[in-house]
Amino acid sequence: MGISERKEREKEQRKNDIIDAAEKIFFKKGLNNSTMDEVAKEAELSKGTLYLYFKSKEEIYFEIKLRAINILNRMFKESISEYKTGFENCFEIGKTYVAFLNNYSNYFKVMVYFESTDCKICDFKDKCENFFKEDNPLNSFIQIINQGMADGSIRNDIPANVLAQSLWAQTNGILQYISTKQKIIEFTGVQAKDIINSQFEIIKKGIKNEN
Amino acid sequence: MGISERKEREKEQRKNDIIDAAEKIFFKKGLNNSTMDEVAKEAELSKGTLYLYFKSKEEIYFEIKLRAINILNRMFKESISEYKTGFENCFEIGKTYVAFLNNYSNYFKVMVYFESTDCKICDFKDKCENFFKEDNPLNSFIQIINQGMADGSIRNDIPANVLAQSLWAQTNGILQYISTKQKIIEFTGVQAKDIINSQFEIIKKGIKNEN
């Protein structure tokens, strides 16, 4: 028994090592400009071995996305406080998401990638599609909106599920814009943080309970 | 003289024919699953000829994005009315953007692609980066926000440039979410249109002038 457990651990460790190596390469050169040979070299393994642990290049990239989501979710959970209202926690989460973009922009880019690319043959689609049933940032956020509706700090004429997804999607949009449209932002002579603050301003007015 | 003009026209026409063919193929199978040989066959040309008119596969895809943006911009301009307030026009544009997603979802996907993918060697980067100086949907939208601040229907404590980009990015986020996260939306038991309406609700409260 002890042996098969150890094997399992080692296998997990090996997978992690490969993802570590892939991260280094992909973050430096971008997914499209990185080759599996480079990843193999970085991981000090042969290319064939990579395919013993992962089905495809894209699946490794997906594993990086999972890391990203876990980091973000952990940050979310650390940022909320039971002593604050749902309304306040909501903006703590917002600020935290912005911090995530600033501190982990590479991870953010990976997340964005999977929002918009047609995966070739997504054999790991199940992983993709079942993910939302689990503990993830969006679910953490929905809970906060529920809290805010329960404590009366957030308007409750829109279902929590709907409001949460709407805010979530909006915020994703803002962060994606900030991270990909620096040139435009610069050209229009404004600051990224102003755009973010502006969104917070709008949402503050937009979701506060007025009763 | 007449001849070189005609040649120019024919060249333009040929380019368009190629983009037409590429659209058919790319829309049906997605960019990654389409080959240049397929595009060439659809265009009734040899592959080499394609490269006489475009630098790369991705550049053709980019041309499709330009079409998308032009369609969207035309729709925006048709949807606004000088007899409406900026506030009202702002939501006309929002509704139009939603209609664009519904009627031209393929074009929308192409637009999203370029928001999030590291182009391999963007030889057409100039085109990319200079685009925002021209007549485009975002600029049309900025004008409407300006109108609304001038006519007093939209709050003016945030610079128009900032507010416009913020709203623009948010809305992109919502539409992207709707178009890529159907599964999640379904799972949470809500309707896409509810999420959209919710965003409009939030923004209405968020940007109206309260003086």
Next chain:
DNA sequence: ACTAAAATATGACCAAGAGTCATATTATGC
């Protein structure tokens, strides 16, 4: 300690497909 079987690792190899280029065809202008 020895050995057969299982698990893991290797890298030469394959296939697909983007992009090129010498050659061929067609159009232009004299």
Next chain:
DNA sequence: GCATAATATGACTCTTGGTCATATTTTAGT
């Protein structure tokens, strides 16, 4: 009609994701 320029072709190259027969290492039974 002919020389030159413009346009078109498709066989070819080269990169790279993914495979597989072979080799090495580990495990477990005797």
